[in-house]
Amino acid sequence: xxxxxxxxxxxxxxxxxxxxxxxxxxxxxxxxxxxxxxxxxxxxxxxxxxxxxxxxxxxxxxxxxxxxxxxxxxxxxxxxxxxxxxxxxxxxxxxxxxxxxxxxxxxxxxxxxxxxxxxxxxxxxxxxxxxxxxxxxxxxxxxxxxxxxxxxxxxxxxxxxxxxxxxxxxxxxxxxxxxxxxxxxxxxxxxxxxxxxxxxxxxxxxxxxxxxxxxxxxxxxxxxxxxxxxxxxxxxxxxxxxxxxxxxxxxxxxxxxxxxxxxxxxxxxxxxxxxxxxxxxxxxxxxxxxxxxxxxxxxxxxxxxxxxxxxxxxxxxxxxxxxxxxxxxxxxxxxxxxxxxxxxxxxxxxxxxxxxxxxxxxxxx
Numbered sequence: 532x533x534x535x536x537x538x539x540x541x542x543x544x545x546x547x548x549x550x551x552x553x554x555x556x557x558x559x560x561x562x563x564x565x566x567x568x569x570x571x572x573x574x575x576x577x578x579x580x581x582x583x584x585x586x587x588x589x590x591x592x593x594x595x596x597x598x599x600x601x602x603x604x605x606x607x608x609x610x611x612x613x614x615x616x617x618x619x620x621x622x623x624x625x626x627x628x629x630x631x632x633x634x635x636x637x638x639x640x641x642x643x644x645x646x647x648x649x650x651x652x653x654x655x656x657x658x659x660x661x662x663x664x665x666x667x668x669x670x671x672x673x674x675x676x677x678x679x680x681x682x683x684x685x686x687x688x689x690x691x692x693x694x695x696x697x698x699x700x701x702x703x704x705x706x707x708x709x710x711x712x713x714x715x716x717x718x719x720x721x722x723x724x725x726x727x728x729x730x731x732x733x734x735x736x737x738x739x740x741x742x743x744x745x746x747x748x749x750x751x752x753x754x755x756x757x758x759x760x761x762x763x764x765x766x767x768x769x770x771x772x773x774x775x776x777x778x779x780x781x782x783x784x785x786x787x788x789x790x791x792x793x794x795x796x797x798x799x800x801x802x803x804x805x806x807x808x809x810x811x812x813x814x815x816x817x818x819x820x821x822x823x824x825x826x827x828x829x830x831x832x833x834x835x836x837x838x839x840x841x842x843x844x845x846x847x848x849x850x851x852x853x854x855x856x857x858x859x860x861x862x863x864x865x866x867x868x869x870x871x872x873x874x875x876x877x878x879x880x881x882x883x884x885x886x887x888x889x890x891x892x893x894x895x896x
Contacts, residue, residue, distance in 0.1 A: 533786050533860045535813060545570045549577075558585040572606040572678070594651035594665075601644055606678035608637040616681055616708045617798050623710045624674060639710070641674020659729040669719040681708035682811045684788040686799050704789070705799075711810040713783070719746040735761045744778075750815070752778035753852065766830045773823040777852040780817035783808035786858065813861040819850025834878025838871045 549566025565578035579598035586593070608616060608625075618625050624641045651665035685704035694703030725740040742754040758772035788809060793801035824842030831837070845864040 535861050543570060558589070559583060573602065573604055575600060575602045577601075590655040592653040594649070594653070596649040598647045599645070602642065604639065604641045604643070604674055604678055606639045608639065613637055616710065617800065618710065619797070622712065622802065625710070639678040641676075643671060643673035643675065645669060645671045659731065661727050663723075663725040663727070665723045667721045671717045671719070673715060675715060675717055676711050676713040676810070677812060680711045680810060680812050682711050682785065682788055682809050683708050684790065684800065686790055686792050688792040705792075707798075709788070709809070711812065712808045713810055714748065714808055717746055717748060719744070721745075733761065735759060748815075749780070749782035750778055752776065768828045769825065770827075771823075771825045774821070776820040777850065778817060779851070780858075781810070781815040783810060784812075784815045785809050786811055786860070813858065816848075816858040816861055817851050818846055818848050818858060818861065819852065820844065820846045821850055834875030836873040838869075838873065840869050842867050
């Protein structure tokens with residue numbers, strides 16, 4: 532039976548710094564930003580530029596953006612898992628602390644670049660409604676794999692007649708793991724459409740959205756979401772929401788690999804008999820997801836806000852558009868509860884006011 536094994540992640544610390552500079556004119560604005568994110572096993576450096584133009588008496592807004600990210604991976608293979616993983620420098624971006632594989636740390640290293648372009652349009656339809664649409668393209672090159680993901684491979688020796696079950700016609704296999712292999716290039720396209728409507732009878736706002744995604748790895752996804760923002764007395768805002776997501780699997784997704792033992796090849800595996808790319812990362816599988824929740828927020832005077840929320844999420848292969856049970860072993864569900872207190876230091880410095888709280892109360896469109 533195929534199962535999806537999950538392990539506890541080790542504690543990590545991430546340090547991030549970023550900046551953003553903006554210049555606003557009567558009918559346009561320009562923003563430039565950048566920064567870095569540093570972790571023990573992953574460094575990322577990024578920059579972006581974004582421009583905004585208003586037309587039609589500011590009823591139409593066009594947004595164009597460009598970003599660049601450079602990333603470096605330097606991950607250590609867990610010493611307990613290392614003997615189970617077949618590492619081959621010919622195919623894997625790995626290094627060790629010495630020339631001897633045994634007893635020395637194994638590192639997975641690689642660099643990656645991503646260029647992204649976005650184009651957005653916001654159109655005010657009337658005083659109570661607006662429409663937003665956008666398009667994005669991202670091109671990534673370099674090391675695209677997850678250094679902590681492997682693919683189980685069952686190597687069958689057809690001459691082994693001693694193993695358990697052989698007398699019943701079964702073939703026994705030796706199971707190991709290979710570091711996943713992903714293409715070194717990925718082109719991603721996405722488009723979105725969102726409608727916002729203020730409802731006078733309830734003094735509320737509803738948001739309905741759709742997002743389409745496709746890439747040259749074979750993944751196509753659809754996202755539908757909706758929420759209802761309802762102001763309540765005393766500065767409370769209640770927002771129930773629902774979201775549906777569906778995607779088909781990447782071309783190289785596989786739960787596991789099977790091959791016959793090749794005694795002439797290192798590790799008994801002839802790479803020529805395997806596909807060029809393979810991954811069993813469930814995020815590349817075909818599945819559907821449905822989630823729903825409710826969020827509540829309370830605005831106080833002097834720039835203080837309280838946010839609380841609850842969400843339930845279910846991830847099922849059968850929820851994918853068109854159905855499918857090819858990865859039912861990845862089915863799961865969970866729920867989350869969150870709470871946060873936000874403090875606007877600028878408002879505290881200015882002393883805050885009841886008018887500010889009331890403005891926030893009505894700004895729910």
